[in-house]
Amino acid sequence: MKNRRALIVMVLAVVFGLAAVLLAAQWLLHAPAPTSNRIAVAASDINIGQRLTPEMLKLVEWPADSVPKGAYLDPQKLAGRVLRTSVLAGEPVSEAKLAPAGTLGGLSALITEGKRAITVRVNDVIGVAGFALPGNYVDIIVSTETDPLPEQQQRGGPRERSISKIVLERILVLAVAQEVNRDETKPKVVNAVTLEVTPEQAEKLDLARSVGTLSLALRNQVDPAAAETSGATKDNLLPQAAPVRRVALPAPAPRPRAQAQRAPAPAPQRDCVKVINGLHASQECF
Template identity: 70%
Template sequence: MKNKRAFVVMGIAILFGLAAVVFASRWLLNQPTGASGRIAVANADIGLGQRLSPEMFKLAEWPTESMPKGAFIDPQKLTGRVLKTNLLMGEPVSEAKLAPSGTLGGLSALISEGKRAITVRVNDVIGVAGFALPGNYVDIIVSTQKELQPGSNAHEQSISKIVLERILVLAVAQEVNRDETKPKVVNAVTLEVTPEQAEKLDLARSVGTLSLALRNQVDPQSASTEGATKQTLLPPPPPAQPKPVPAVRPVVVKTAAPVRRDCVSVLNGLRMTQECF
């Protein structure tokens, strides 16, 4: 009797367990799933400035809630467009990463609206030992002769002055790849400047020697300097202080006190003399 009762209880427990599994599976199936869509992603790494073709992309599933703004769902619409930033394999392409329609490939696609590209000749010292790479910011320093005011002893004075600040490096030599972190010693650097800055830079390289000063990527602070001259670099020594003159002590001359003497008048005829002893 006891065995029969135990089998009945075990059967009821199994039925309740199966019922719980069935209800749980139905509840999970009825839960809403995250919607997804298909967008164009890169088949391989693509460098900036390249003209795109549909073969460079493939469609991949992407969650709708995290889909990038301006993403493409048709790779055919990317034909002839130019990248203005690097694209890694599997990374989605969006309108923000593309140059305006009709832009030709190359360096011109990287120049911001209203800006110009100008190239300056550098060497391993001027180019910050090759550490001025595309995407970095530099300050431009010119070393030249400064005209002095009339009436000065010298007509010109050597001076070094920062003339342009926070200038973007577009390319070094003929390379515009911004992923390189290895320094490259080159003989030319292309900079992005405004038209006014281009005029100032062209004049600076004709009147003196240029140098680049690499600056922090996130430092927007402007440096207010007056320039370095020989006088500020090697200031004159302070004037020598006169040696103190020792005080002259007055010499006190002591006079001997007069000795008291006894004198006697002597009358010799008509002549009188005085004898002291």
């Protein structure tokens, strides 16, 4: 009896298992096949400013519902285009990462329309110890001599006074020396830094480096706030102590002269007689 019951249970399990397999197979056969597109991606790491060739790209299957905007389906259409940003291997190449059609390769492809690139000479100190890398933002500080204040001229002070002032803010670093790769994070001590500026800023920067010494101040990339400063001079850098005002003390009052004490005049001499009256004695003077 027990064997018969166990056999029935096993038969039912096999039947239900076969039914589940058949239902799953039917669902897979009738399920819609996932759609995909073949898009162009980088075959290897490509640096910023490089001109693309078909050998740098390859086609890969990509889900149709997550194809990046502006992606290319034909690598031949990307031949001769210039990258504005670095692209890693396997990363889709979209229109947003490309310079306008007809742009030549190199640094000129990185310059925003309406702006200019200008290079300034730096050293390990001016270049923020090599941490001013492509893609960072810096402020430009000039240290120079300026005309004295009117009150200093009246007092016959020095003809010029030293001042350090921020003249340009939030300037994009395009390249250091001849490196334009923005994926680097290690400091690079170089002798030149190329900056992206407007034409007006280019004029100010050229004048600033001719009248004084330039320094770069590295700033936060997401901080757009302007620095409201009046410049540093010797007067506000090392303020002089206020002169001590001498208060004239009142002259002491003259001491009254001590009057000489006159000796009392001697009493006139008188004749005296001692009178004895019984037990009492007295003196009488004439």
